[in-house]
Amino acid sequence: MPVLWIVLIVLTLGGVGFVIGRMRAMASADGDPRHLHSLPNYYGTHVFLAVTVPSMLLLVMWLLVQPLVINSQVSSLIPQEAVSEGSSLGLMMADVRRVADGLDTAVAAGAMTSEEASQIRTEFTDIRERLGAVGVALGSDVRPEVLKAAQRYRELSGRYGLIMAVVIIGIALAGMAFAWSRSHAEFRARNVVESAIKSLLILASSIAILTTVGIVLSLIFNTIEFFKLYPAANFFFEPTWLPSFGGGTDSDGNPLSKLGILPLLWGTLYISVIALLVAVPIGLFAAIYLSEYAGPATRAFAKPMIEVLAGIPTIVYGLFALLTVGPLLVDVFGAGGLLNVSWMQGGTAVMTAGLVMGIMLIPFVSSLSDDIINAVPQAMRDGSLGLGATKSETIKQVVLPAALPGIVGAILLAASRAIGETMIVVLGAGAAARLSMNPFDAMTTVTAKIVSQLTGDADFASPEALVAFALGMTLFLVTLGLNIFALYIVRKYREQYE
Structure with missing residues (x-):
């Protein structure tokens, strides 16, 4: 049945x-x-x-x-x-x-x-x-x-x-x-029902926690298997990413595959920083305008329009980066372009993916920051205005500091979203793993290589496939570090303004 x-x-x-x-x-x-x-x-x-x-x-x-x-x-x-x-x-x-x-x-x-x-x-x-x-x-x-x-x-x-x-x-x-x-x-039916519902809530919380534990353990076990086959020092400090799916070693006993994470980690952080440089100012300024300056009619129209960006599939953003933003940047920064410089050789580049990813992240920062700023008690605004402060001074010295813990949380969510993005990177930034300071070079990220290493008939007994779990574990630790730092900021300012 x-x-x-x-x-x-x-x-x-x-x-x-x-x-x-x-x-x-x-x-x-x-x-x-x-x-x-x-x-x-x-x-x-x-x-x-x-x-x-x-x-x-x-x-x-x-x-x-x-x-x-x-x-x-x-x-x-x-x-x-x-x-x-x-x-x-x-x-x-x-x-x-x-x-x-x-x-x-x-x-x-x-x-x-x-x-x-x-x-x-x-x-x-x-x-x-x-x-x-x-x-x-x-x-x-x-x-x-x-x-x-x-x-x-x-x-x-x-x-x-x-x-x-x-x-x-x-x-x-x-x-x-x-x-x-x-x-x-x-x-006593009420007592039994309430106890049963409480148990169901505990069970739901336990499932969420155990799921997280299971994900982490699966990463840990497979990462350990990877490091049994590939030297950890090479993985963390090798500046080259060049997997050889044939496996094997050279005459000195070193693996033919070069699986250094440094170029992937650099590409991930570089693209994420550019995306945040686009999303955080625009999203935060939009949130301040909508919550403090815009009238009800403007807010009712503008906020849903901004949030529409969050509902667009990432593959659409990737196509937008590939077909529109990339060629546009080439026309400006490429050879024979508007600026007559040769900084950009092709449409796939860190800047292309960073700009499009920043556009995608705007609603994450804007919507959450708007809700957080609106949650600041009106009495704090009235008290500041009553003491003679202007509206802009009130926003800068009262509202934003009080809302800072939540704003940091919104930025953290946007950063985590940027670090974990794949499709925009694949279509907008290319697949080249390199260490370069030029934002107009093609690069790739950790998530993009996780997908490529597990695509096709992956042999999970080979380091070329198991490296995906080591990449995932590293990405998890980076995100965990961001969470710990954000938690520190949130607690520090919450104690100051509560």
Whole structure:
């Protein structure tokens, strides 16, 4: 049974439980809610939570564990000698899952029956052609052991899916019966419901924290694997980025790949600084005007128009950089251009990406700073004006210092957004990894190289692929340092103005 149907059935049972739980509580109080310990809706909510929460938690855990169980059972069907050189059992299992999904698609499309999908053989049928007819593209012909494993995968998925549906619905019905039996006038439904909601909030917070921990640990473990294969000193201090996907070492035992992060880190910081130099003044001045000078009509029109910039996809910004801003800068700073200088050789450059990224970041700085400035108490403005200060003096000496912690947070958000941007960099700054002070040279960033290192058939046993995790870990540490610095600034000025 599809997961969506299971969720709908559980929610329907929860809605029914809410109604019958409330009705039973009212019946036990002879229809007078004053005789109930809690409001009637609490009794219905108690039944609803008893139906949905345990069953949904079990459903999530089942969906996480089931693929692992099936993979462990199916992978034993693939003999070690069937794993070709340059491949791995994990890659073959990916092919197994792809073929299994293709068979399901073919059955759903009516191209073959379920029984035929379970009995089909590569000796008599071109599996790749049959699945391609229903829109399932496979990179190579299906080998017999892969097909056999895929058929077993489908069988186990269907069996476990049926068991999952029975168990989940059974848990929901059991929860409904238990909670319904407790729905009487003396039952403290409000206390139970509030405790359950508090537990759900704690669970949500824990999931967010554990997700962060999981991301960091995955980066750490893969970074450690990378440094086992590639010297850490070369990674941090090598001024050259020149990966060789063939791997190997030279006559001195040094790796042929040059995976120094310095040019990537320099390009990241250079482009981010230019973007912030564009976004912070424009965004902050726009926020000051909208919050302190603009009338209601102007503000109602201008603020949504500025925030529209935040909704434009980054690929559109990248195309704007490639097709408009880059050629425009060449016409000004290129050979034979308006200034008749030869500073810029092509449209892809640090300046191109920095300017466009700065435009993209304007709404981040403007909108957040505007809300923060508006949150400064009006009494502070009135007191300053009452002492004889002008409006501009009040803004400079009272409003902005009071709003500074929030403004720093807005700038930090813009900086983090700039450091993590990829598409604008790829299309606007180019792919050259170099150390240069010239803002009109093409450069690249850490995020762009993370994408390029993991594009295609990446061998995760090679340093050329694992370096992406080391790059990600370095970027994480840089962002963490920015957060710590911003937190220090925020606390310092908050203590001063509170």
